[in-house]
Each structure stands twice: as structure tokens, then as C-alpha cells.
Amino acid sequence: MTMATNTLFSTSRVRRTLTTQEPSWVRRALIGLALAFLTLFLFVPLFLVFYEALKKGVDVYFAAIIEPDALSAIQLTLTVAAIAVPLNLVFGLAAAWAIAKFEFRGKNLLITLIDLPFSVSPVVSGLIYVLIFGLQGWLGPWLAEHDIQVIFAVTGIVLATVFVTVPFIARELIPLMQAQGTEEEEAAVALGANGWQTFSRVTLPNIKWGLLYGTILCNARAMGEFGAVSVVSGHIRGSTNTLPLHVEILYNEYNFAAAFAVASLLALLALVTLALKTVVESKITQPKENADEHRSA
Amino acid sequence: MSTFKRHSILPGFNLALGFTLLYLSLIVLIPLSAAFIRTTELSWQEFWFAVTTPRVMASYRLTFGASFAAALVNAVFGLLVAWVLVRYRFPGKKLIDALVDLPFALPTAVAGIALTALYAGNGWIGQYLEPLGIKVAFTPIGVFVALTFIGLPFVVRTVQPVLEDIESELEEAAAMLGANRLQTFSRIIIPTIFPALMTGFALAFARAIGEYGSVIFIAGNMPMVSEITPLLIITKLEQYDYAGATALAVVMLVISFILLLVINLLQWWGRRRSALA
Numbered sequence: 001m002t003m004a005t006n007t008l009f010s011t012s013r014v015r016r017t018l019t020t021q022e023p024s025w026v027r028r029a030l031i032g033l034a035l036a037f038l039t040l041f042l043f044v045p046l047f048l049v050f051y052e053a054l055k056k057g058v059d060v061y062f063a064a065i066i067e068p069d070a071l072s073a074i075q076l077t078l079t080v081a082a083i084a085v086p087l088n089l090v091f092g093l094a095a096a097w098a099i100a101k102f103e104f105r106g107k108n109l110l111i112t113l114i115d116l117p118f119s120v121s122p123v124v125s126g127l128i129y130v131l132i133f134g135l136q137g138w139l140g141p142w143l144a145e146h147d148i149q150v151i152f153a154v155t156g157i158v159l160a161t162v163f164v165t166v167p168f169i170a171r172e173l174i175p176l177m178q179a180q181g182t183e184e185e186e187a188a189v190a191l192g193a194n195g196w197q198t199f200s201r202v203t204l205p206n207i208k209w210g211l212l213y214g215t216i217l218c219n220a221r222a223m224g225e226f227g228a229v230s231v232v233s234g235h236i237r238g239s240t241n242t243l244p245l246h247v248e249i250l251y252n253e254y255n256f257a258a259a260f261a262v263a264s265l266l267a268l269l270a271l272v273t274l275a276l277k278t279v280v281e282s283k284i285t286q287p288k289e290n291a292d293e294h295r296s297a
Numbered sequence: 298m299s300t301f302k303r304h305s306i307l308p309g310f311n312l313a314l315g316f317t318l319l320y321l322s323l324i325v326l327i328p329l330s331a332a333f334i335r336t337t338e339l340s341w342q343e344f345w346f347a348v349t350t351p352r353v354m355a356s357y358r359l360t361f362g363a364s365f366a367a368a369l370v371n372a373v374f375g376l377l378v379a380w381v382l383v384r385y386r387f388p389g390k391k392l393i394d395a396l397v398d399l400p401f402a403l404p405t406a407v408a409g410i411a412l413t414a415l416y417a418g419n420g421w422i423g424q425y426l427e428p429l430g431i432k433v434a435f436t437p438i439g440v441f442v443a444l445t446f447i448g449l450p451f452v453v454r455t456v457q458p459v460l461e462d463i464e465s466e467l468e469e470a471a472a473m474l475g476a477n478r479l480q481t482f483s484r485i486i487i488p489t490i491f492p493a494l495m496t497g498f499a500l501a502f503a504r505a506i507g508e509y510g511s512v513i514f515i516a517g518n519m520p521m522v523s524e525i526t527p528l529l530i531i532t533k534l535e536q537y538d539y540a541g542a543t544a545l546a547v548v549m550l551v552i553s554f555i556l557l558l559v560i561n562l563l564q565w566w567g568r569r570r571s572a573l574a
Contacts (some may be wrong), residue, residue, distance in 0.1 A: 007337045013531075016401075020465050020468040020472060021468055022478055022480075022565070026478075028386070030377060030380065030381055031381050031387050032381075033377060034374070034377045034378045034381040034382075035393070036395075036452045037374045037377070037378065038378065038393060038397070040398060040422075041445060041446055041449060042397075042399050042400070042446075042449065044398070044421065044422070044445070045408065045411040045412055045415055046396075046399060046403070046411070048411050048414060048415055048421065049411050051413060052411075054416055071335050088512070090316075091316070091317065091320045094313040094314075094316045094317050094320075095317040095321075095384070097309060097313040098310060098313035098314040098317055101307050101310075102302060102303070102307070102310050103302065103303035103305070104301055104302040104303070104310075104314070105301050105302075110317070112557070112561065113321055113325065113326070114321065115369050115557075115559070116325055116329070117325060119503055119507075119508025119556065120329070120507065120550065120553055121506070121508075121509065121527050121546075121549050121552070121553065122405075122507065122509050122510070122527070122548075123507070123509050123527040123528075123531055124304055124332070124507070124527075124530070124546045124549055124550060125533065127332065127530060127542060127543070127546050128328040128329055128332050128535065128546070129328055130539075131328075131331040131335050131539070131543060132327075132328055132331050134539075136333065136537075136539050137331075142562075154300040159324075162324055163324055163328070164320075165326065166324060166325060182305070182307060183379055185307050186305075186306055186307065189306050189307060189308070190306070194308070195308035198307070198308070199309070217401075217402075220401075220402050223404070224402075224403070224404030224405070224406075224407075226404060226405045226406045226509070226510035227405070227508075227509035227510050227527065230509075230510075230531070231531060231534065232516060243404075244404045244405075244406040244407070244510070245406075246412075246515075247404075247406045247407065247410065248406055251410050251514065254415070259410060260410070260414075263406070263407040263410060263411070266403070266404045266406075266407045267403060267407055269402075269404075270399060270402035270403040270404070270407075271402075271499060272397050273402045274396065274398055274399065274402050275395070277395070277398070277402075278391075278395045295357060
């Protein structure tokens, strides 16, 4: 019954009669205007990154990328993402399990708190760690006594990156797991599965695409973060310089070809992220629609 | 305990919630509270003086003005892009739909240097604007351009799903009752998508206010003219003026929290609207 109305709705949504369709010149004008806006603000800047990177030839391009400072920046960026993303993955799973599978007081407040880092300026996100771990910070004197450096060191960069990427995976998983309900897990437990078995054999297969989606977005931000990392890094070449910071240094030295060469790596990362995201999105929506029909039938 | 949590046979609640709260406290809540606690080292007069000097006031005007203008442009063109993507067919639509999220995925520093090169006096676009007397790079207009770029996906992505859900029966009924397309658009479609449009606007505005990476390259960063508030925080930090930097950070945090509240209210309004419809 529901399935029939669903298909009815979807066809009526696709087929538009003359009365609910604009004249073709209006359609063309609107499409043209939208494309002009996107070209000006999105496509031209994106194209320019690759054009400027390769303007002085492939040799200059690769020289800028395999130069030791650039390689060390690549290595640091990969290291930071390799620590920050798994931490937020575990957090996202734990938060989504508690929030989506159980009813408790203060749940909405908790969801708001998880989203908090999204609304904090990147600069402030870096600053708050300086206030705790910096020389004049709460733990500064103690850390200095024990010869531990957090600010202007890799630890600080990791902390700032973790902060700005906290919400990504959790906010993907929470609505997904809420929509899936608890029946399947309850059946598994009733049949004698323990907690880990229930999670790994019932929940995980259901959320794998959503989990991947959140991880991809989290990783892109972790590798691309600039403001927060800039505050805590100290910009020490070859040591605390991530890829985005390396771009800034090269650009400020008027070494534009090298700056855009390194920037093109990050632009490629963005394009790969968007491609993966589009693929995973289709995986998320398709099974969900199938499941809906399955359930209603 | 029974009033706090409804009974469930599923395991792992205490572990999951305990870990969530611990992690959130260590990474987010305690560090954020540090900013508020550190400002109490200042007297009220000192705090007020630090956050209202002429240079700081000029940075507020630029940050809020440029963010507002950028969010406004994004509201108009974001609605247009969402409309075209939902309603019309044209070649390359899927690719363009995917690329709308580019500002989310592209690191802000990359966007910053690309826009600067584009709008500089000798850039692809700048060279045509310069003879007209329009300077974009290294002026407040440059700040506006960068903020428009980073805020672009918000309106598109909030309006798009609502637009997809509008049933054509509604528009057909309006047409049969004698409304022309423009009337249907302004009386049926705009009211339906208005909460989503406002949410997108607020999200773009909130993001723009805190933005740093894409702006600092194109802004020129002249005090009193093209210096945004987040940059001023960094400047103070580099001069070891921790108290001044923290005071400004607290102002920005309070504004972010207010905007977060507004956005939540707008989303609640939108959900209630769609539930009623």
C-alpha cells in the first residue's frame, strides 16, 4: 500500500506539467545564471590552482613536491590525520551508540555540545590549547619543568586537529542509527549475543557506509585545517609544518609556483574526497530506500 | 537512575556515555572553559577596554559586514543553484552537484591563495576590474569574495532537500486556481522553503565570522581597513598579549554560541513547518 503511494509520488514529482513548469527561456536564463555564478566562484579558482602549479613546467612542479621541507610537511599531515581520525572515529561510535540506542535525559544538550566545535572560529580553537599548554598556560610551568612541549610541537597540532574534527563522524552516525532503531540489536541480544557480537555483526554492517562517509569528511578537514593548526604550530620548517602551513610559507616568500604545486596536492585531496563522498552517498540512499520499501511491504 | 535513563536490554550504555562525556570534556569543554576562566584575570574595565579599542571595533565592522554581505549573496545564488539542480535537467548536472561541496573539502589556505591570484591586479579577473577602478584583492571586497566562496554550499545544501520534497500537486492546485508561475513561486514555494533558506543563511554567516585561512591572503590585513577579528586575535597572541587575545576570543565565542542557538531555533521551526505540512 505505502509502496504504491510512494511510486505514485515519485512519478508525479518527476513529471511536471506545463502549468508547473517555467517557459524554456526562463529555464535557460536561470541555468545560465547559476552556472555563471558557480564558474566564477568555484570552477575558475579550482582550475587556477592546477594552472599556476604547472605553469613553470612539470620539473618545477615535482621539484617543489619532493623537496625535503615539503616531504616532511606531507609526512606530518599524514601523521596528524592518522591519529586524529581514529580518535574521532571511536568517539563517534561511542557517542552514537549512547545517543541513538538509549533514551536518557539531556540528550539534546549532548548533541549540541558535540556540534560545538563547528561553531568555534579555528583561531579560537587553537588559542584555547595555548591557554592550557602554552608557557603562560595552566599547565605551562609544569610541562616546562618536565621538558614536555605541547604548543609549537606535534602534540599541539594533533590536539587542535582533533578539536576541529570532533563532530564529523558522530553527526553522520547519530541520525543514521536513530533512524534504524533498536529492534535488530534487541533481537540479537535476546538470542544470546553479547555486546561486542551485537555491535560488530548487527550494528556495524548497518552503518558501514555512514561511518565511511563521516570518516572521509573528517579526514579531509584533518588534513586541510589551517587556522587552528597555525596558532599552535609555531611554523618550524621541516618540523611542525603541515601541508596547508607549508603553502602559506611558500606563498609569503613569493615562491608562487611551489606554493601552488603543494596547494594542488591539497586540491587533489579535495577532489578525491568529493568523488568518494558522491559514491558513498549513493550507497547510503539506495539501501535506505530499499529498506523503507521492504519495511512498509 | 531510573528517571535519568529508560530501561533497555541493550548493553554498553554506561561505557559509551562515560567515554563520550570524558572525551568531550577533555577535548572540547575544559579547553573552551579555559578561555572564559582566563578572562576573569582581567577586571571588567580592562576587559571592556580590550574589546572596544578603535582597531578592534573596525575589525568587528569588517568581519560582520563582509560576513553579512557574503551570506546574503549566498542566500540569493544558493537558492538559484538549488532550484536549478532540483528542477531542471542539463548536461553535467551530477558533476556540478558534487562540486558544490568543494568549499567544504578544499583547505582554506588553498582557496585563499587561489582567490588572491585570481583577483590581484594582474590576475585573470583582477586585470579586468582594475581599469574600472575596482580593487578586490587586498581590500574589504576581497574579504567579501573569500567569505562568499567558503559559505557557498550552506544555502544550497539546506534548501535542496526541502525543494525536492515539495509536492507538485500543491503547485498544480495554485496554477488551477489561477496563479501564474511568479505568484506560485512567491506565495507557495518561498514560504515553504523559508525556514531552510534562513537556516542556510545563518550557517553561512556563522561560518564566515570565524573564518581565517581563506581571508588572510586576500585581505591585505591593514589595521583599521582590512583586518578581520580572528587575525587580530593572532596578532595579539604574537605580541604575547594573551589577555587581549583571550578577551577577543571570548567575544567571538559568545557570538558563536548565540548564532548556534539561533540556528537551532531555525531548524526546529523548519521541522515543525514540515511536520504540519
